[in-house]
Amino acid sequence: xxxxxxxxxxxxIEKRDEPYLSDEMKRHFEAELLPRYATRQAALLPVCxxxxxxxxxxxxxxxxxxxxxxxxxxxxxxxTVTFYEEFHLQPxxxxxxxxxxxxxxxxCGHAFLSEKVKQKxxxxxxxxxxxxxxxxxxxxxxxxxxxxxxxxxxxxxxGDLTWKKLEAAIxxxx
Amino acid sequence: MALDKPIITKRIPTxxxxxxxxxxxxxxxxYKRTGGYKALEQALGMAPADITNVxxxxxxxxxxxxxxxxxxxxxxxxxxxxDRRYLxxxxxxSEPGTFKDRILIDFDPHLLLEGIAIACRATQCxxxxxxxxxxxxxxxxxxxxxxxxxxxxxxFGEGSINGEVNGRPLNCYVHRGAGAYICxxxxxxxxxxxxxxxxPRIKPPFPAVKGLFGRPTVINNVExxxxxxxxxxxxxxxxxxxxKASHFxxxxxxxxxxxxxxxxGHVKRPGVYEEExxxxxxxxxxxxxxxxxxxxxxxxxxxxxVSMGFLSTDQFDAELDFDIGRRYGVLxxxxxxxxxxxxxxxxxxxxxxxxxxxxxxxxGQCTPCREGSGWLYQMxxxxxxxxxxxxxxxxxxxxxxxxxxxxxxxxxGLADGTNWAVKTAIEKFRGDFEAKCKPSVxxxxxxxxx
Numbered sequence: 001x002x003x004x005x006x007x008x009x010x011x012x013i014e015k016r017d018e019p020y021l022s023d024e025m026k027r028h029f030e031a032e033l034l035p036r037y038a039t040r041q042a043a044l045l046p047v048c049x050x051x052x053x054x055x056x057x058x059x060x061x062x063x064x065x066x067x068x069x070x071x072x073x074x075x076x077x078x079x080t081v082t083f084y085e086e087f088h089l090q091p092x093x094x095x096x097x098x099x100x101x102x103x104x105x106x107x108c109g110h111a112f113l114s115e116k117v118k119q120k121x122x123x124x125x126x127x128x129x130x131x132x133x134x135x136x137x138x139x140x141x142x143x144x145x146x147x148x149x150x151x152x153x154x155x156x157x158x159g160d161l162t163w164k165k166l167e168a169a170i171x172x173x174x
Numbered sequence: 175m176a177l178d179k180p181i182i183t184k185r186i187p188t189x190x191x192x193x194x195x196x197x198x199x200x201x202x203x204x205y206k207r208t209g210g211y212k213a214l215e216q217a218l219g220m221a222p223a224d225i226t227n228v229x230x231x232x233x234x235x236x237x238x239x240x241x242x243x244x245x246x247x248x249x250x251x252x253x254x255x256x257d258r259r260y261l262x263x264x265x266x267x268s269e270p271g272t273f274k275d276r277i278l279i280d281f282d283p284h285l286l287l288e289g290i291a292i293a294c295r296a297t298q299c300x301x302x303x304x305x306x307x308x309x310x311x312x313x314x315x316x317x318x319x320x321x322x323x324x325x326x327x328x329x330f331g332e333g334s335i336n337g338e339v340n341g342r343p344l345n346c347y348v349h350r351g352a353g354a355y356i357c358x359x360x361x362x363x364x365x366x367x368x369x370x371x372x373x374p375r376i377k378p379p380f381p382a383v384k385g386l387f388g389r390p391t392v393i394n395n396v397e398x399x400x401x402x403x404x405x406x407x408x409x410x411x412x413x414x415x416x417x418k419a420s421h422f423x424x425x426x427x428x429x430x431x432x433x434x435x436x437x438x439g440h441v442k443r444p445g446v447y448e449e450e451x452x453x454x455x456x457x458x459x460x461x462x463x464x465x466x467x468x469x470x471x472x473x474x475x476x477x478x479x480v481s482m483g484f485l486s487t488d489q490f491d492a493e494l495d496f497d498i499g500r501r502y503g504v505l506x507x508x509x510x511x512x513x514x515x516x517x518x519x520x521x522x523x524x525x526x527x528x529x530x531x532x533x534x535x536x537x538g539q540c541t542p543c544r545e546g547s548g549w550l551y552q553m554x555x556x557x558x559x560x561x562x563x564x565x566x567x568x569x570x571x572x573x574x575x576x577x578x579x580x581x582x583x584x585x586x587g588l589a590d591g592t593n594w595a596v597k598t599a600i601e602k603f604r605g606d607f608e609a610k611c612k613p614s615v616x617x618x619x620x621x622x623x624x
Contacts, residue, residue, distance in 0.1 A: 036301075036347045038258065038387040044369035049308075049350055070369075083371035083537075084352035086308045102270035103480055104438040104513055106527045140355065140531050141270035142309050145438035145511065146445045155311035 013060040020055060020062035021069055029069070040070045044080055048087055057088040085139075093128045093135035095173040097121075098152040101138040104145035113149055114138060116163050120170065133173070176450060177416065181432040182400050183448045184208070186281040189462065194445065197281050199316060202323035205284040211329065213403035217292045218335060220406075225296035229402065231410035233430045238264055238358075238395030239479065239508045241496045243427060250382035251390045254298045256340055260391040261299040262367065262381075263290060263399060265306040265313075266351050266358040269479035270531060271511035274434040275396040277446050279306075279313040282400075283320035289399030290346055291329060291336060292406055297392050300339040302346040305363050308353045317348050355535035359586045360393040361385075362537065373539045374586035397434060416450035421497045429495035433510055439475075440467045440516040452495040455485070459514060470516040474603065478508025480528045481591025483598030484521070503601070505594040521603040522610055525595060526554040532592040543589035546573060546580040550596060557610050565614040567607045571600045 029050075033043045047070065051062050058081060067077040081087045097117060101110050118124055121134050128135040144150045147159025151166065158169050180191045185208060187196040205211070217225050230245025251259070263286070267275040279286060290302045306314050321330070324346075328334045336344040349367055351357050357366040361375035364386050385391025405413045413431050420426035429451040435458055438444045442464035449458065455475060459465065466472055475485045477494060483504040485492050492502045499506040515524060533547035553570055556562045573579050574593035581593050600607060 036345075038389075039368065041369035042367060042387075045350065045352055045366065049352070080370055084308070084354050086353035101527075102531055103476075103524060103527050104271055107439045107513070107515060107519065107524070139309075139353075140534055141268060141272075143267050143273045143276050143307065145271050145273050145513070146436065148438055148444070152309065157312065 013064075015061055019065055020051065020059060021065040025050070025054075026069060041072055041076070044070060044072070044077065045084075048081055052087060056094075057091045060089070091128075091132070093133055095134050095170075096152075096154055097134060097136045097170065098139050098142070099137070100140070100142045100144075100148070100150055102141035102145075104141075104148040105150065108148040110138075110149040113151075113161055113163060113166055117166070117170070120167065134170070176453075177432055177448060180448050181404055181416075182278070182285070182397065182434060183282075183446075185285070186277065188446065188448055189443070197277075199280065199319075200282045200284060202284060202320070202327055205282070206327075209407075210284055210403075211288055213407040214288050214291050214295075214329070215335070217295050217406050218337075220295075222296050222298055225292065225406065228410050229296065229405060232401075232405045232413040233410075233428055234398065234401055234405060234413065235427065235429070235496060236395055237397035237401070237433065237509070239269070239481075239506075241507060244394065244398055247382070247394075248293075248297050248392060250380065251297055251392065252383060254340055258301060258342070258387070258389050259297065259299040259340060260386040260389060261290060261294055261297065261302040262360075262363060262386060262391055262393045263302060263304040264358060264360065264363060264393055264395045265304055265310070266355075266363060267310075267396070267509075268307055268355040268358050268535075269481065269509055269511065270528070271438055271476060271479050271513040272436060272509040273438075273511065274436045274446050274509070276310060276313055278396055278400060278434070279310070279316060283317050284324065285400045285403060286317075286396055287320060287324050287329060287346065289402040291344065292402045293392065293394060293399055294339065294344055295336065298339055299392060300342040300344055302344075303349045303367055303386075304346065305349050305351060305357070305367060307357075308351045314348055314350050321346060321348065354537070355531075356537040356586070356588060359588070362586065363393065364391065371537070373537050376585055401431060417495065418452050421501060427496070429497065429507075433494075435462075435494065436509075436511040437463050437514065438511070439514040440470070440519070441465070441514050442467055452493050455492045455494055455512065456490050458494065458512065459490075463514075466514065466516050468516070470518060472514070473517045473519050474515045474521060474524075476513040476595075477502075477504055478506070478510045478512065480513070480531060480595055481587070482506060482508040483594035484602055486602035504598060505590065520558075521599055521606040522554065522558050525599040526551065526558050528595045529554055529592060532588060532595075536588060540584040540589070542580045542583040543592070546589065547592045550574070550592065557607060560610055560612075562607075562611040563614045564608060564611045567600060567604065567611060570596055574600075 033046050063077050067074045125138045149161045150159040185200045226248045234244045235241045325331045330346050332343045354372045356362045357372035359374045362372040366372040381391045417430035419428040433451045436446045447462045529551045533551040536543050538544045574596040580589050
């Protein structure tokens with residue numbers, strides 16, 4: 001739920017010496033993203049997408065660097081990124097198994113698949129395996145209802161799922 | 175007249191005109207070879223007001239859910255003052271049951287780009303943003319490839335065939351969302367584009383006057399924009415040859431043009447089909463989708479995304495057009511993403527799923543929606559478990575129905591979507607709910623000494 005307040009006040013920020021936002025990334029953002037928008041703040045989503053793509057999640061230090069890069073306060077950046085489900089503030093598994101649980105997928109039997117994933121990986125929705133290989137989440141509609149039940153593994157959509165097909169896809173992840 | 179050849183899906187093989195297995199992305203060269211960007215050239219020879227008038231005459235209504243007249247929306251923009259004006263393309267397709275825009279972008283992205291260029295010409299917008307939902311990774315990449323082709327072929331950018339708009343070259347960018355249904359609400363989308371939480375804005379001011387970055391902004395759905403090339407090249411009358419006038423006569427706006435229907439759920443061949451507005455749902459299910467899975471009987475359907483509410487078993491023949499709301503007791507046609515449920519479906523479970531969706535996606539800005547959807551979800555879970563009381567049904571009905579409880583107290587329409595699902599489910603399938611509830615304890619007699 002996007003509106004649930006996350007306990008960030010007590011979060012310990014791990015610092016590292018090397019900045020997350022390299023000069024090269026900044027140059028790329030300045031040249032490619034910022035000219036598109038009338039304000040620097042408008043580039044926040046695309047910038048966060050790219051940072052997350054690079055590091056797998058959005059570390060607090062990276063968000064602070066994004067804030068100073070875009071001329072925003074840390075709170076403004078946190079306010080925005082905590083709203084969106086796709087931004088991860090904690091590290092997630094290398095492979096994100098995202099099963100759709102909305103109406104068409106429920107009608108076509110997503111619950112069975114979720115149960116099977118739970119058994120196979122030993123984790124519930126929202127959890128990551130200890131080796132950091134898999135994360136499992138149940139999401140709302142992914143916009144492929146004609147292929148229900150379906151899932152996304154990272155960016156790849158796999159539709160018309162049976163357990164056999166899903167298990168094969170999970171096993172294929174290296 | 176029924177569609178004798180595909181219009182919007184001209185380049186996307188779709189039954190009965192083609193085989194979905196043959197679908198592939200239309201490249202710029204293929205698009206151009208099959209008559210693409212001709213309508214744009216034609217539009218560039220017309221005055222902006224004339225384009226708007228043709229679109230107004232075609233009575234094209236928005237395909238994103240609200241069904242508002244596209245041409246009329248454009249006329250709300252003030253006269254250009256030389257500063258920036260924006261077109262925001264709503265590709266944040268997140269309503270459960272809706273997947274038409276995904277297929278359109280996957281296989282014919284240039285039709286969207288042509289529509290965007292025509293809309294920018296008509297409304298004199300110089301910058302277009304395609305706001306695409308974050309989960310559409312592949313579609314965002316497809317659009318980037320198509321945009322690269324379009325820039326290389328002078329459709330957008332410096333020295334493009336569009337010349338200068340407001341003294342600037344016409345530009346078009348892809349902007350990815352990050353997983354929030356509410357960003358499909360037009361002002362939520364603008365907030366998100368500005369780099370904020372997708373909280374819908376209080377209106378007025380309307381986006382046409384003060385939208386993105388405080389400037390005049392038009393927001394159109396992907397499918398709406400994709401209708402424009404046909405309307406410009408073939409004329410308003412050709413578009414109006416499909417569909418029909420309103421059943422209510424007078425000045426009520428009609429339902430014209432071809433429309434994509436996305437069918438999912440318990441049907442043999444789920445998918446996107448193109449037909450004219452006003453087609454019977456039974457025709458869509460039986461003729462296009464091969465009937466109900468396992469030859470079971472039809473029980474219920476949702477006409478266009480879960481916020482529209484339920485069609486009952488005896489409304490199998492409902493005509494899918496913009497009058498569906500008043501005629502069949504649902505909110506409206508919505509996105510025309512039809513979700514079909516067979517006789518084995520438990521409506522309590524289906525309603526619980528829908529309300530959980532809204533409870534999850536409520537942005538939390540307005541208390542009635544944030545709290546109301548959460549409590550409705552909890553009550554539905556209780557009934558589903560078998561712990562509910564019959565008075566719970568009445569309470570849910572009251573919350574969903576009475577103005578001032580949940581409806582009519584929120585900034586955007588998300589709360590209404592929740593309520594329509596709940597109230598139509600209770601109204602049309604009360605027996606399903608009662609069968610799961612224990613009777614309420616009714617106290618008979620007088621409490622002495624109370």
